[in-house]
Amino acid sequence: MDIAGTEILKKTPLYETHVAMGAKMAPFGGWLMPIQYDGILAEHAHTRSEVSIFDICHMGEFELEADPLSSGLDRVVTQNIVSMPLGSCRYGFILNETGGVIDDLIVYRVKDQSWMIVVNAATIFGDEKHFLKNMTGKCSFKNVSDKLGKLDVQGPKSKEVLVKIFGDRVKSLGYYTFSEFFLWGERCIVSRTGYTGELGYEVYIPADHVVRLWKLLLEDKRVKPAGLGSRDTLRLEMGYPLYGEDLDTAHTPLEASFDKFVDFSKDFIGKSALLEEKERGLKDNLIAFKAETRRSPRHGFGIFSKGRRIGTVTSGSFSPSLSVGIGMGYVSEKQEAGARLIVKEAAIEIPVEVVKKPFYNKTSL
């Protein structure tokens, strides 16, 4: 069993609330986070049918004032940000010179030259350094991760829940768009984004108001708190990648099959490496697979084809919606949907079938 030990773990403003509400806490990305409340399966099911709220205050936010081209910002990220309408969000990556993924992130265009960038918790400081080093033109860059709280409100009934708090304007938010709202005189950003595959929103609010918003949300009887355990099973059923598992500096977005989040019509750091890789052919391919039984593939298990090891599992879990094990992993030989492989670790042997993502598609998204 994992014990936090002497590692100094950061706590979100909701830490005491989680403990008081009986959450099971565990380390994640340098933070002490709630893994579950009622249980991962119950929270998973509740998110797919009602509404769950997740404390995501550990994730990082940067605020930038910058002309996208002259500041160098557009060169740092793989998505085209110049063409983004105001009030839209766009998913993409920051890469190193060899095309390896430093992080995956979402860019928010707040004003013509005003941006919010949302990054993973464990990569905040590395990302900040990378932006500052590579944005050589005029810009203002603020790491507001500690000042800004983030709650994810996810599930088919999330719209109704948020309309009660923020008003009818929530209804007009389309997928991957956002708007500013005011609550208790505080500026909030609500975006229709998420990591569960359900209709859902991510709410950014000053950190000192997070606990109050959490409690207000829970006054709605349809809403229950959920931990990072179900967040992981929910995202995996959609085939969404987790940075540090499915994405890392050893792999490129092409190997991860996320070409559509890379705009080759512009210049960006890592582009020449990716173009070379296209010429040469991919070394690895991220695949998705489904087990024949309830047994879960796990991170680090080997992937075998006809007795030969061809790769490694990066993410794996039991799928609560499908009641079988599911996973993703990199393999050195391209695999078509329907191919039969074996996932193995010591005495554990799990027959799997390669499938197309998402694993599960009956969602409210």
Place this chain on the structure above:
Amino acid sequence: MDIPKDRFYTKEHEWASIEGGTAYVGITDYAQSSLGDITFIGLPKIGDMIKQTEFCATVESVKAASDVYAPLSGKVTAVNKDLVAHPELVNKHPYDKGQIFVMEISNPDEKANLMDEEAYRSYVEGLSK
């Protein structure tokens, strides 16, 4: 923490209910609660010869896989097939419907290596300090 008085326990949180030469085996309430939602049970095979403290079955939760160790030595005579489709029975009823297998004991003296309810309770309380 539910710890019935009528059975014996291991440090790895298995229980054995002993009736003559037969032992009924499962994992404890503490074990199921630490694991969280159980999603798969790897049952032993009927006829397997198992040895005290050695691996005999697997319990998987959403987050992790754990080995189950034999509380006593002997031969597996029955397994709880309900757990194949309903592994959550181990969470809900660890001491009855969630029982994992039944065995014929080959060495009754090994009972001395197990803890009774009182010893196991203080052992578990020591773990959570």
